[in-house]
Amino acid sequence: MMLFNRRTPLWACALLALATPAWGNNGYRLWLGESQDLPAVSTIEMSGDSPTLRIAADELRRSLPTLPTPVLLAKANDPALASLRLDTRSMGAEGYRVQRANVGGREVMLVTGTSDVGVLYGAFALLRHINSGGDATQIALASAPQTKLRILNHWDNLDGVVERGYAGQSLWDWWLLPDYKDPRYADYARANASLGINGTVLNNVNAKAESLTAPYIAKAAALADVFRPYGIKVYLSVRFSAPIEIGGLKTADPRDPQVAAWWKAKADEIYRAIPDFGGFLVKANSEGQPGPRDYDASHADGANTLAAAVAPHGGIVMWRAFVYADTDPDDRAKQAYTEFKPLDGTFADNVLVQVKNGAIDFQPREPFHPLFGAMPKTPLVMEFQITKEYLGFATHLAYLGPMFEEVLDAETGVRRGETVASVVTGKADGHRLSGMAGVANIGRDRDWSGSTFNQANWYVFGRMAWDPTLSSEAIAREWAAQTFGKDPVVIDTAVAMMMRSREAVVDYTGPLGLAHLFASGHHYGPGPWISDLGRPEWNPVYYHRADRNGIGFDRTRTGSNAVAQYAPSLAKRYANPKTTPAEDLLWFHHLPWDYKMPDGKTLWEEMVHRYDRGVSEVRAMRAQWATVKSRVDAERWEKTDTYLGIQEREALWWRDASLAYWMSINGLSLPAGSAAPQHDLEWYKQQRFPFAPGNPQ
Helix, strand or coil: CCCCCCCCCCHHHHHHHHHHHCCCCCCCCCCCCCCCCCCCCCCEEEEECCCHHHHHHHHHHHHEHHHCEEEEEEEECCCHHHHCCCHHHHCCCCCCCEEEEEEECCCEEEEEEECCHHHHHHHHHHHHHHHHHHHHCEEEEEEECCCCCEEEEEECCCCECCCCCCCCCCCCCCCCCCCCCHHHHHHHHHHHHHCCCCCEEEECCCCCCHHHHHHHHHHHHHHHHHHHCCCCCEEEECCCCCCHCCCCCCCCCCCCCHHHHHEEEEEEHHHHCCCCCEEEEEECCCCCCHHHHCCCCCCCHHHHHHHHHHHHCCCEEEEECCCCCCCCCCCHHHHHHHHHHHHHHCCCCCEEEECCCCCCCCCCCEECCCCCCCCCCCCCCEEECCCCCCCCCCCCCCCCHHHHHHHHEEEECCCCCHHHHHHCCCCCCCCCCCEEEEECCCCCCCCCCCCHHHHHHHHHHHHHHCCCCCCCHHHHHHHHHHHHEEEEEHHHHHHHHHHHHHHHHHHHCCCCCCCCCCCCCCCCCEEECCCCCHHHCCCCHHHCCCCCEEEEECCCCCCCCCHHHHHHHHHHHCCCEEEECCHHHHCCCCECCCCCCCCCCHHHHHHHHHHHHHHHHHHHHHHHHHHCCCHHHHHHHHHHHHHHHHHHHHHHHHHHHHHHHHHHHHHCCCCCCCCCCCCCHHHCCCCCCCCCCCCCC
């Protein structure tokens, strides 16, 4: 594949353009491909010098088309800008402004911020504006991040396997670090900085104690050195029992002075190697991980001990609220609220509680987690899953922007106008700390995320972490323009596919609020019949509760009463199936199969309709993609088409297996016009996939 550089003769570019419908691209360049507008770049100037400013200048030289004026990179406190009277307060520590200005008696395109990293973000904003079709003659950009912490969580193990990863091995070559720093690490940092992501947790939340030993601290320090000029801090997931496993203590009780001293000494050791280390992420008392409850201590006791260790260095602790054990047998969805709500106001000032978007586990659709709005004295970090554990792995096209938007825009009902986004940004309760975390979908695959369209989920997470009020459709459009070029047909087609894709996955895997119907362990494919696992909440039958009379989980007063964990106005709405949104109906209610839906269909008829609709949507997406074959480079078009073929086959498998099972329970026939499953139920039950990816054994 021929790659253009700035010295490539224009005649050669023209010949290649005639020979191919679009630029060749294996996906490595993400949304950061060099400008397709030839020839040359603008004049780029710097006032001042630092590694970060040099990176900003290099990015503009690499990718910015010619502008009518020189581009000047300068911090807002530069004396040369004094006459502009810039509003530095609105920029904050990381915000930027990009505007035409008269500096030193000449017109320039000014890229400025109060910090070097703010200037870098401004440079990327300028590139985003131009390369997504913005007017080069009318540029006035200004933005500041709405959340303080914008962090990727890598579920990467020390052996290179990525838990719930579908894009190859871990990006981090722990074996060769710290000696060899793969140039790809800098490209990873470039991509994150282009979105405003400012932190990365390097290792799996199911952490190994060894990640805190001296050799692995040195490896983390090597990565921190690469990421630092891009404004990215590194964090580590820690194993709560590390004081026992690598410290030689007999206990990990957080109230024990020896344990507290061990964590303090370990934090001091880390900060000597990584002076700007961000802090710790902790998964405790969940899925077999040790934690403070092993010692009859609280989550706050555990978090505050670690927080005291990192506080002198300016570090933070992100304590995950994803907890479930056999302590709340009537409804797993209630447990996080039950354990954390009483602790509101007891966490140290440098602790944030990290809460998944929904109360179960990253399902294709869940109502927002009831902890959002319920802990006003505690900063909460939103945890989204960018990798698609429950949405078809790498091969199914499922753009998650509408899901993120749906959750962030949800009103908590606690106060008028309060949304999940306002809680996450800290605005609802005036918190100094705020954050959004995303479980990364990044691996060593050449296209980073397993497919071109999976890159969009990394992109939309970063953009919404910066500003949760952004439109998922607008973000999809700017991503498509930067990824595929400025052909409006390709952009419109890609965006149309993306905006329907997640709903299609919901339809063929779990319509109307059904959830957690996946095969065990690897979560690949349907398994609604599974009922023989060791604990009730490990089994899909626990979640759908289908019987001859009806289907769904009763979370009203006659069932688990999980609705009571929401604000009264929402609890009242969710308690009545007539006022519960159809998309969440069976999440909150166990209803008869012949329950009448608003359009007159029975519940069963509506379920079948949605399963059929999901399959039809995938077929429509594939047909749409076929129309742009001549407009997209062959490599990415063919891989996407192949993946859409896999998705079509597996959507039909999901639909057929699910309907075969439901019919075995309810004894009903399919509505007229709906095709029978291709196989009998036993055939679907016998399917086995022992080596499905993303499921470390």
